[in-house]
Amino acid sequence: MAKYQYQTEVGQLLQLMTHSLYSNREIFLRELISNASDAIDKFNYLHLTDDKFKNEEWEPQINIKLDKDDNSISISDNGIGMNEKDLIENLGTIAKSGTKAFLEELQKQKDKKIDSNLIGQFGVGFYSVFMVSDSVEVISKKAGEDKAYKFISDGTGEFEVNEVVKDEHGTVIYIKLKDDAKEFLEPYKIKEIVKKYSNHIPYKIYINYKESIKDEDGKERVENKKELANEATALWTLPKNEIKDEEYIEFYKTNWHDTQEPLTWVHTFAEGSLEYKTLFYIPKSAPADIFRADFKPGVKLYIKRVFITDNEKELLPLYLRFVRGIIDSEDLPLNVSREILQENRVLANIKQASVKKILSTIKKLKDEDFDIFIKEYNKLIKEGIYTDHLNRDTLLEIVRYKSSAVDGLTSLNDYIEREKDKKERKKEIYYIIGDDENILRNSPLLEAYKKSDLEVLILDDKEFDEIVTPSIGEYKEWKLVDVSMVEPPSINENEEELKELQKEYENLIKVIKDTLGDSVKDVKVTTRLEDSPSCVVPDSSDPMVSMRHIFKQMGQDEPELPLILEINGKHELIKKLKDSSDLDLIKDSAWILLDSAKLAEGLEPKDKVGFSKRVSKLLSKVI
Numbered sequence: 001m002a003k004y005q006y007q008t009e010v011g012q013l014l015q016l017m018t019h020s021l022y023s024n025r026e027i028f029l030r031e032l033i034s035n036a037s038d039a040i041d042k043f044n045y046l047h048l049t050d051d052k053f054k055n056e057e058w059e060p061q062i063n064i065k066l067d068k069d070d071n072s073i074s075i076s077d078n079g080i081g082m083n084e085k086d087l088i089e090n091l092g093t094i095a096k097s098g099t100k101a102f103l104e105e106l107q108k109q110k111d112k113k114i115d116s117n118l119i120g121q122f123g124v125g126f127y128s129v130f131m132v133s134d135s136v137e138v139i140s141k142k143a144g145e146d147k148a149y150k151f152i153s154d155g156t157g158e159f160e161v162n163e164v165v166k167d168e169h170g171t172v173i174y175i176k177l178k179d180d181a182k183e184f185l186e187p188y189k190i191k192e193i194v195k196k197y198s199n200h201i202p203y204k205i206y207i208n209y210k211e212s213i214k215d216e217d218g219k220e221r222v223e224n225k226k227e228l229a230n231e232a233t234a235l236w237t238l239p240k241n242e243i244k245d246e247e248y249i250e251f252y253k254t255n256w257h258d259t260q261e262p263l264t265w266v267h268t269f270a271e272g273s274l275e276y277k278t279l280f281y282i283p284k285s286a287p288a289d290i291f292r293a294d295f296k297p298g299v300k301l302y303i304k305r306v307f308i309t310d311n312e313k314e315l316l317p318l319y320l321r322f323v324r325g326i327i328d329s330e331d332l333p334l335n336v337s338r339e340i341l342q343e344n345r346v347l348a349n350i351k352q353a354s355v356k357k358i359l360s361t362i363k364k365l366k367d368e369d370f371d372i373f374i375k376e377y378n379k380l381i382k383e384g385i386y387t388d389h390l391n392r393d394t395l396l397e398i399v400r401y402k403s404s405a406v407d408g409l410t411s412l413n414d415y416i417e418r419e420k421d422k423k424e425r426k427k428e429i430y431y432i433i434g435d436d437e438n439i440l441r442n443s444p445l446l447e448a449y450k451k452s453d454l455e456v457l458i459l460d461d462k463e464f465d466e467i468v469t470p471s472i473g474e475y476k477e478w479k480l481v482d483v484s485m486v487e488p489p490s491i492n493e494n495e496e497e498l499k500e501l502q503k504e505y506e507n508l509i510k511v512i513k514d515t516l517g518d519s520v521k522d523v524k525v526t527t528r529l530e531d532s533p534s535c536v537v538p539d540s541s542d543p544m545v546s547m548r549h550i551f552k553q554m555g556q557d558e559p560e561l562p563l564i565l566e567i568n569g570k571h572e573l574i575k576k577l578k579d580s581s582d583l584d585l586i587k588d589s590a591w592i593l594l595d596s597a598k599l600a601e602g603l604e605p606k607d608k609v610g611f612s613k614r615v616s617k618l619l620s621k622v623i
Helices: 008-019 027-049 084-092 098-108 117-121 125-131 179-185 187-197 245-256 338-343 345-363 367-387 392-398 412-419 437-441 444-451 462-472 495-504 506-519 543-553 572-579 583-600 608-622
Strands: 002-005 061-067 072-077 133-141 148-153 158-164 170-177 204-214 220-228 264-270 276-282 299-303 306-309 324-329 401-403 428-433 456-459 478-482 522-526 534-538 563-568
Touching (some): 027 125, 027 245, 027 306, 061 179, 061 187, 084 148, 084 158, 187 204, 187 220, 187 245, 245 264, 245 324, 264 345, 338 345, 345 392, 367 462, 412 428, 428 444, 428 462, 437 456, 444 534, 456 462, 462 478, 506 522, 506 583, 534 583
Parallel strands (some): 428 456
Antiparallel strands (some): 133 170, 204 220, 264 276, 534 563
8 A cells, every 4th residue: 555645736636625715616518528538538549559558459438337326436448548657747737837727716716605617727626526426536547557456535634545456557546526526426417417518429328327117017226327418529520500509518518628618610521632630729818828838738639530649839830829629630540750750741730720710700709709819829820921931921910019199009000090091191100118008108218209190009018019019010011110220210200410410519419428428329410309308219220229129039139229319309407417517417417317217118227326316416406
């Protein structure tokens, strides 16, 4: 007898399961049936491809046994099974972050009432059994191995794993029910649950129970009953006109463990040079691991209705990793390897056609659903713009941005429509990038654009936008322009006035340059500003500016930007500095002009203490 301690987070989860309030407890059966189906999927593949198992007489099925006398329910399958190591890893510890993410999600529940749907969503579905059980035994034998093992737990701090005898491969989960869970011993209740959640599991699910029957002479006898509880057809193989929306939705919830209905789905039958069926769903909420390197892929690959893998991350492009669904090909060989999958032309063509279908479906979403989609997945659409050149134009139609001209979000098409008829308007889409929307909207760099009634896109997702947006180049012949990299458009701009200002401030600029030294690349007078005395802009001609995103992609610290300080020759402060004979005042002001301009762009002054002292010094002079 070997005893083990539960992993800390699993122990916390089990505490919640056994002592908290529950909602929708019937989900435990859905989770266990789903796990059984997955196990059969895996053995089915071996049965068809591995010589060791090809000759085995095998009919895949899931059996649910109800025993009122014993107050127990058992769920068994003849799938791939588990060995000792599998039982410990799968039921006693969790290597990935599923349990932790689940616990964090529970903390958000104000009433601390467990919605058991969450259990499956975070990959810890087996533990839902402890909502209805006093104790659980899992007896399993792995296909191709001689030994069988039993996992025993009452949902407290430890569990046992012992060697036992079992003739066939597969798994039996024996559940000793709590007194308040006897409803799950009624055949009609189990049929109802299977019909609701697992009707389209592609393997037969039988309910086994005893029924008392009276003979003609009035004598009572007990009969063993075995009834098929599901249709056992793969939903994606059925004609679309034979499937109700409710069936699509329940199939999604069952297979991808979501509490919500999907945002939409697309079901495709392709015939001709390639034969395949696909069924894709877009979740209403982004999966919890969507930005983790070890995210769980959402698409399952079948070949001729035989499950192949649910762990291949490139069945769709990575930026579509939020999509859940099934690809079922008629043309791939069953024994296709992972290496061949990645280079297979058949799969590449299916992938390409599927992407177009998915993006087309997204474009057609109703306004409210489209807004939900953008809220959840806009970052990933930006990722696609950078990585998927073939579908870039479609992705650029989908992506949305904040704007200086409208509330909410806007498309690039709407931006162009608003701007195209403005007098002397260049075909340029202006944007500004940073971390903070408020700072960007109030940036001195926008003052000239506001004065000229020119719209600027507010890109406050710097991590993505700084890499993605410059790579776009043009959209429908409109060039994308970073306002920090160029002079403002010359609408109503008087070049002669700028030349005069440069000459007028020549001496002041020299003093500021000498004072700031290497802290700036250059100092110039500008007409881009209205209300602000100064601003900083990167030197667009410096190669280090365009290389910053390369450093970021490589995981290295970004090089410091070579900045140009621009001063507003029309501002009262700058005029007074020009006429001042107080050299110390001018030098202190030079640093304040630089540091305050940095702060306005969300940048940190190099010497914060020095900045504070200079501000105090100047205030003391004027008060």
